[in-house]
Amino acid sequence: MRSVDFAFDARTEELRRQLLSFMDEHVYPAEKVADEQRAELDSPWHTPPVIEELKKTARKHGLWNLFLPDRTYGAGLTNLQYAPLAEILGRSPRLAPTALNCAAPDTGNMEVLTEFGNPEQRRKWLEPLLNGEIRSGFAMTEPDVASSDATNIETRIRRDGDEYVITGRKWFISGAMNPDCKIFIVMGKTDPDAPDSRRQQSMVLVPRDTPGLEVRRAMQVYGYEDHYHGGHAEMVFDGARVPAANLIGEEGGGFAIAQARLGPGRIHHCMRLIGMAERAIELMCRRAQQRSAFGRPLAEQGVVREWIADARVQVEQLRLLVLKTAWLMDNVGNKGAHTEIQAIKIATPRAVVDILDSAVQLHGAGGVSQDFPLAELWAAARTLRLADGPDEVHQRSLARRELKKYA
Numbered sequence: 001m002r003s004v005d006f007a008f009d010a011r012t013e014e015l016r017r018q019l020l021s022f023m024d025e026h027v028y029p030a031e032k033v034a035d036e037q038r039a040e041l042d043s044p045w046h047t048p049p050v051i052e053e054l055k056k057t058a059r060k061h062g063l064w065n066l067f068l069p070d071r072t073y074g075a076g077l078t079n080l081q082y083a084p085l086a087e088i089l090g091r092s093p094r095l096a097p098t099a100l101n102c103a104a105p106d107t108g109n110m111e112v113l114t115e116f117g118n119p120e121q122r123r124k125w126l127e128p129l130l131n132g133e134i135r136s137g138f139a140m141t142e143p144d145v146a147s148s149d150a151t152n153i154e155t156r157i158r159r160d161g162d163e164y165v166i167t168g169r170k171w172f173i174s175g176a177m178n179p180d181c182k183i184f185i186v187m188g189k190t191d192p193d194a195p196d197s198r199r200q201q202s203m204v205l206v207p208r209d210t211p212g213l214e215v216r217r218a219m220q221v222y223g224y225e226d227h228y229h230g231g232h233a234e235m236v237f238d239g240a241r242v243p244a245a246n247l248i249g250e251e252g253g254g255f256a257i258a259q260a261r262l263g264p265g266r267i268h269h270c271m272r273l274i275g276m277a278e279r280a281i282e283l284m285c286r287r288a289q290q291r292s293a294f295g296r297p298l299a300e301q302g303v304v305r306e307w308i309a310d311a312r313v314q315v316e317q318l319r320l321l322v323l324k325t326a327w328l329m330d331n332v333g334n335k336g337a338h339t340e341i342q343a344i345k346i347a348t349p350r351a352v353v354d355i356l357d358s359a360v361q362l363h364g365a366g367g368v369s370q371d372f373p374l375a376e377l378w379a380a381a382r383t384l385r386l387a388d389g390p391d392e393v394h395q396r397s398l399a400r401r402e403l404k405k406y407a
Contacts, residue, residue, distance in 0.1 A: 006323070012081045019063060019088050026057055027092050027099060031373075034095060034228070044227045045177045045218075054099035055132050065130060067102045067268060070114050073130055079264070079326035083271050087319075090275025093380060094228040097272070101130070103229065105138040105174050108265045109185055112203075116249040116257055121205060125183050135181040135230060139170040139206075140258065143234070148393045150258055151197040155188035155237065157204055159251075163241045164190075164204050166212070171234040177218050178230030182208050186237070187258060190251045201254035205246040212240030222379035263334040266341055266388050270322050270348040273384065276377050277315050277352045280359040283372065284308055287362055298362065307358040314351045321347065339401055342394040349384040350391070356381055 008016065030050045037048035058064055066085055068074020077085075089096040097103035106129055113126040128134045145152035155168025168188055175181045183205055190202040206213060218231040225231055249257055285308060288299035298304050325344050328337035356378040360367030367374045385391050 008084065009081065012077075012084060015063070015066070015077075015081075016084055016088065018061060019085055022058065022061060022063060023088060023091065023096065026054055027096050030054055030095055031092060038227060043179075044225070045179060045231060047178065047180060051095060051098055054095065055101065058100045059132070063100050064132075065101050065110075067107050067264075068110060068114065068130075073110070073114055073126070078330045079267065080323065080330055083267075083323055083326045086268055086271035087275040087278070090272030091279045093272055093276060093377070098228070101132045102268075104265060104268065106136050107268060108261045109136045109138055109183075111264060112185060112248065112257060112261050115260065116253075118245075120245065121248070125205060128182075134183065135175050135178050137173045137176045137181050137184040137230075137233075138261075139173045139176075139184045139186040139235060141170060141172050143169060143171045148390050150187075150255060151200065153187060153189060153201060155186070156192070157186070157188040157190045157202055159190065159244065160241075162244050164244060164246065166204065166206065166237040166240045166242070168237050169235070170237075172219050172232040173235050174226075174232050175230035176215050176233035176235060177225075177227075181230055184208065184213075184235075185248065187254050190254075194252065198255040199252040201258075202251045203248040203254040203257055204242055205248065206237075206240060206242050210240045210242060212238045214238070221383050224376060224379050260334070262388050263329070263337075263341055266345045267322065267325055267329065269384050269388065270318070270325075270344045273348045273352045273381060274315060274319055274322065276381060277311065277318075277355045280352075280356050280374065280377065281308065281311050281315065283374065284311070284359045284362050304362060307362065311355045311358060314355060318344070318348050318351055339398060342398045345388065346391050346394050346398070349381055352381045353378065353385070 033050045034048045037050055038044055041048065065074040066077055067082055069077060069079070086102070089100065089102060110126060110129050113122055117126060129136055140150070140153070141147040142153055142155065145154055147153065155166065155170065158165045166186060166188060173184070176184070185203055186206045187201055187203050189200045191200050194200045214236045216234045216236055218225050218233055221232060288304050288308070289297060291298045293301070321340065322344050325337050325340035328340055334341070356374055360374045360378060363372055363374060366372055369375065
């Protein structure tokens with residue numbers, strides 16, 4: 001196995017330089033503008049015009065589809081090359097990923113269509129997603145079963161001649177409230193009686209305007225409706241019909257496709273989380289220098305220095321583990337990096353929640369207000385202890401793998 005080189009290669013360094021400039025010149029100034037524009041829109045779910053301007057600027061500078069390693073469709077970067085770039089995007093998670101067409105769930109859906117979609121599916125849905133013309137959703141989680149075990153899914157996808165009929169209920173479907181979300185990848189059971197519970201599920205493409213599909217309501221996340229990411233919706237499929245040609249891959253292949261999709265998604269979340277933690281540290285340090293209590297700057301208070309020091313140690317540890325995972329994914333594949341993917345998914349959200357909690361504490365009442373991004377970042381990071389599998393599921397699998405070594 002080749003050794004890990006911690007230095008950025010020339011292309012990564014150049015993209016980092018461009019991206020850091022893009023963030024300073026365009027993204028950070030747009031954060032306040034986006035909020036002001038959203039307040040003036042007819043619906044909070046519409047995209048503020050400044051985001052479309054950011055997308056045009058990013059594309060003009062070649063900062064587009066950086067997440068996708070397939071050179072036919074994306075930038076052709078490895079996971080290791082993309083990691084420091086995704087970290088930078090995480091510093092402004094509301095705007096930056098969308099501006100570069102690197103936002104979930106579109107990223108995972110584009111990866112699915114790239115790997116498993118047929119030519120017509122790629123033409124009809126992948127190409128407009130790659131161009132940033134539409135958004136998409138991934139409908140997997142359900143309210144009536146423990147969706148941490150994907151074999152529990154109850155949504156029924158029944159073959160009827162040249163069509164599939166979909167009946168079921170989904171919730172926390174990210175992006176679904178945005179009217180630009182035109183297509184959903186829906187996971188359900190095509191063969192509930194298959195002996196292998198992991199061969200019961202399939203995935204189909206369901207356009208938003210399909211009769212029988214209702215986007216019912218937005219689910220709040222710690223009180224936030226997450227307008228910038230199109231919300232997290234409850235959806236009902238009541239006999240929704242789509243052509244049989246909308247099947248992705250083969251019948252019974254849905255579980256395997258889901259696993260292939262979620263691996264890269266998990267590391268992308270962790271990459272961005274490190275950027276969120278870096279922004280929290282920056283805000284802590286600025287606040288500590290600017291405020292005084294009991295006759296001394298906060299920066300001279302022992303407990304504040306401990307918070308900042310511990311945060312730096314945690315971020316450096318996490319970054320190394322994420323980079324190792326990215327390197328393994330590039331060199332031995334997602335299966336070969338399974339243990340590390342689970343490890344970062346457990347460790348990163350936990351640590352970043354702690355860092356953000358310290359940052360909130362340091363900002364006092366301001367930390368829980370809308371005047372700083374910390375409360376919203378905390379809610380996002382805490383949610384990622386559930387998204388793409390809760391901590392306990394990954395702990396269970398990781399422990400089983402460790403125990404096998406000594407069985």
